[in-house]
């Protein structure tokens with residue numbers, strides 16, 4: 001199979017998504033090989049010894065590395081512009097590994113308060129059990145970040161846009177403050193996707209994903225990823241933690257996600273177009289008191305969203321007049337859009353955060369985060385925007401306002 005090799009470093013985004021990381025086996029397969037194997041055989045006892053001593057780099061055991069998983073990691077790293085990607089079994093495994101691998105008793109973490117429920121659990125409930133101090137701030141208030149980061153800190157964590165009210169945090173400004181406090185900053189980039197937002201270019205040290213969302217994009221598999229250029233963190237913290245605690249991504253899921261990455265840019269573009277159409281439609285409805293969409297000009301951080309993400313994203317949330325009772329009637333009247341708490345799927349999915357993703361919070365905590373009883377979160381899918389709007393129209397009209 002002759003010909004001069006094209007250099008991946010020169011590839012543009014779509015080419016990276018389709019071809020990045022591909023490593024063909026001796027069979028010369030077109031599509032990426034799926035290596036469903038937990039272990040690997042050695043030519044000799046000496047080779048096994050060399051591998052375990054670290055004198056020979058090769059596949060040893062799929063908890064450490066697997067060829068299909070490596071292809072996925074290389075492709076995602078190429079897209080993100082990161083030196084290293086470590087993939088995980090779920091997004092939550094990525095969050096926990098990124099934090100727990102580098103923190104110890106007596107350390108301090110500062111985080112935005114508006115987080116996905118399980119991230120909040122790790123930061124506010126699990127880490128303190130290990131003797132780690134955690135401080136929560138209002139992510140859009142730079143004065144709160146400044147005050148919290150006036151004390152030496154080891155880790156900063158944030159999610160932007162936030163789930164479910166889609167607030168935008170200034171990654172560059174918080175990164176600068178984090179570094180002054182001696183902290184590494186981790187950005188949960190799930191809602192923005194690697195297509196719209198590149199936290200590493202904005203000063204972040206570590207980016208993580210639930211690959212379950214847009215990267216798979218068709219609601220099939222669970223997965224996560226941690227990306228960074230910080231070799232000290234990878235070598236001394238993450239790699240030993242990962243190898244010995246085992247949150248590894250399955251080769252099958254990695255294969256599904258490799259195929260997901262091939263179309264990620266096209267899908268995200270279409271998700272955004274549909275989200276714009278839906279947000280504009282909802283803004284004119286009398287049944288709705290507030291629409292949260294960073295792409296709308298009336299969003300409080302619209303300019304920051306445009307500078308940081310270049311588009312409004314794939315998610316819209318909105319307050320239905322009439323609280324929980326009206327929100328439930330609306331959800332139950334939907335005929336096309338599904339009621340489901342996942343997001344980033346080809347199918348449009350709607351959820352009621354107060355009783356699902358954020359039901360663990362107290363009513364006061366929810367009020368603090370603007371998660372009202374009437375709030376509905378919509379992951380805008382890839383259906384025809386007219387069909388999505390017609391379904392929303394039908395369900396809103398059924399409220400009889």
Ligand SMILES: Cc1ncc(COP(=O)(O)O)c(C=O)c1O
Nearest residue numbers: 090091092116188190210212223
């Ligand atoms: C922002 C955010 N972070 C992390 C996660 C966790 O990902 P996973 O469900 O793949 O563990 C999710 C979704 O569940 C999420 O929405």
